[in-house]
Amino acid sequence: MFIFLCIFTCTQVKGGSGDYVWSSSNVETTTVNTKGEITTGARGEAQITAADAKNRAHTGFAKVRCSV
Numbered sequence: 001m002f003i004f005l006c007i008f009t010c011t012q013v014k015g016g017s018g019d020y021v022w023s024s025s026n027v028e029t030t031t032v033n034t035k036g037e038i039t040t041g042a043r044g045e046a047q048i049t050a051a052d053a054k055n056r057a058h059t060g061f062a063k064v065r066c067s068v
Contacts, residue, residue, distance in 0.1 A: 020051065030066065
């Protein structure tokens with residue numbers, strides 16, 4: 001059995017209130033913690049979103065793909 005694990009840190013987020021809420025569109029393959037650190041553990045894709053905690057209309061995202 002082969003287990004693959006990667007940990008990434010997103011580019012620094014700027015602007016807004018400075019307090020962000022992070023989320024992953026596919027927690028089966030990719031998770032993100034409160035600091036924006038991304039962990040992948042299975043093949044697949046996910047969209048990582050950072051939203052301003054005080055105004056969720058202000059968001060940014062990155063796509064992550066794990067193919068190993």
